[in-house]
Amino acid sequence: MPTVAPIDLDDHCLATEFLGEVPVFALASGQVVRLDHGTHHHELHxxxxxxxxxxxGHGLVTGGEDGKVMRLNADGSESTLRGPARKWVSVVAAGPQGAVAFADGKAATVLLSDGTEKSFEEARTIEGLAFAPKGLRLAMARxxxxxLTFVHGSAPALDFEWKGAHNQVTFSPDGRFLVTSMQENALHGWKLDGKPGAEQRHMRMTGYPAKVKSLSWSSKGKxxxxxxxxxxxxxxxxxxxGPMGKAPLELGQRAxxxxxxxxxxPTEDLVAIGFGDGMVLAVRIADSKEALLRRPGKGPITAMAWNKPGRLLAFGSQAGDCGVVDIAG
Structure with missing residues (x-):
C-alpha cells in the first residue's frame, strides 16, 4: 500500500522535482524548499x-519576477546565472551539455557551460522554450x-506555423515530434522527420473542455x-x-x-494523475488499472515528479499541501 509523507508549505507549489534523490518544492513566493535530512528553505526570487x-538531474534552474535566473543544486548550493533585471523571466529550459535558456519578452538567451551567451529575438513574446533531445537546438513557442533554431552557427530559424497562441512546447524523447499546448483548449503538433523542403505535417489534438497545462511523455516516448x-x-x-487519425486513451476518468x-x-508505462480536488491516482496505460496514491486534499494538484528509480512521487498543490508518496509502501 502506498505511504504518503506530507509537508505543508502554505503557498502555491508551482513545481516539484527530485535533484538526485532530494525532493524540492518551488513555491510562487520565490522560495524553494529542499527535503534533505530536514527541511531547508532557499529564498531564490x-x-x-x-x-x-x-x-x-542534479540542479533546478529558476526564473522570477525579479528578472533573475538562478540555479539550486541537490547539495543546497545556489548560483546566480543572471542578476536582477527589469523584465520578468517567465520561462526557462535546461538542455544538453549544461545549456540553460530563458526568455523575457521577445528575447531568448542561451547560456552555455563555457560562459558563452547566445541571444535570439522573436517578433512576438516567447511563451515556451524546449531543447531538442539531440544537438543544441532550441524551440521557441510564440x-x-x-x-526552431540551432544554438551554434548562423542558419536561419525554421518556422512551424499554426494560427493561435502557443504557450508551452515539448519535443518527443526521440526528437521526431514537436508539440505545443495552446491558449485554446487544444494541443498542436508537427512531424520533424520529414524530408527537407517537404510540406509540414500537422497534428491537431482537440476536444479538451479546459486548457492543457500539464504534459508528460512516457519513458520511451510512445x-x-x-x-x-x-x-x-x-x-x-x-x-x-504519431496520433494522426487515432483516438487518445482516457485514463483515470472521474465524474x-x-x-x-x-x-x-520513468521506466514503466504508467502515469500519475493529479486532480482538482487533490487526489492522485497511478494508472497503468496498458490496461487502465488504477491505484490510489493520495486521497483528496486542500487544493488542486499543480506539480508532480518521480525520482529516477520510479519508487517515489513528489507532489505539490495550489494550497501548499505537498508530500512524497512511496509507491512500494
Whole structure:
C-alpha cells in the first residue's frame, strides 16, 4: 500500500522535482524548499515564475519576477546565472551539455557551460522554450507557431506555423515530434522527420473542455499524457505519423473532478494523475488499472515528479499541501 509523507508549505507549489534523490518544492513566493535530512528553505526570487530541472538531474534552474535566473543544486548550493533585471523571466529550459535558456519578452538567451551567451529575438513574446533531445537546438513557442533554431552557427530559424497562441512546447524523447499546448483548449503538433523542403505535417489534438497545462511523455516516448479533462488524455505516438487519425486513451476518468497534472513513470508505462480536488491516482496505460496514491486534499494538484528509480512521487498543490508518496509502501 502506498505511504504518503506530507509537508505543508502554505503557498502555491508551482513545481516539484527530485535533484538526485532530494525532493524540492518551488513555491510562487520565490522560495524553494529542499527535503534533505530536514527541511531547508532557499529564498531564490521575489516571485517565482518558471523552473526546469537540469539534464544531469542534479540542479533546478529558476526564473522570477525579479528578472533573475538562478540555479539550486541537490547539495543546497545556489548560483546566480543572471542578476536582477527589469523584465520578468517567465520561462526557462535546461538542455544538453549544461545549456540553460530563458526568455523575457521577445528575447531568448542561451547560456552555455563555457560562459558563452547566445541571444535570439522573436517578433512576438516567447511563451515556451524546449531543447531538442539531440544537438543544441532550441524551440521557441510564440503567437502563431514555433521557431526552431540551432544554438551554434548562423542558419536561419525554421518556422512551424499554426494560427493561435502557443504557450508551452515539448519535443518527443526521440526528437521526431514537436508539440505545443495552446491558449485554446487544444494541443498542436508537427512531424520533424520529414524530408527537407517537404510540406509540414500537422497534428491537431482537440476536444479538451479546459486548457492543457500539464504534459508528460512516457519513458520511451510512445505516449503523451495531458491534463485539461475529467480524465488524463493520453495520445499514442509510436506510429510513424504519431496520433494522426487515432483516438487518445482516457485514463483515470472521474465524474466530479478535472485532471490538473500528469507525470509519466520513468521506466514503466504508467502515469500519475493529479486532480482538482487533490487526489492522485497511478494508472497503468496498458490496461487502465488504477491505484490510489493520495486521497483528496486542500487544493488542486499543480506539480508532480518521480525520482529516477520510479519508487517515489513528489507532489505539490495550489494550497501548499505537498508530500512524497512511496509507491512500494
Amino acid at each position: 521575489d516571485g517565482l515564475l518558471a523552473t526546469a530541472r537540469t539534464w544531469d 503567437y502563431n507557431g514555433v521557431s 505516449w503523451l499524457a495531458s491534463s485539461g479533462a475529467p480524465s488524463a488524455i493520453v495520445w499514442p505516438f509510436s506510429a510513424k505519423d 466530479d473532478a478535472m485532471v490538473t497534472c500528469v507525470a509519466c513513470h
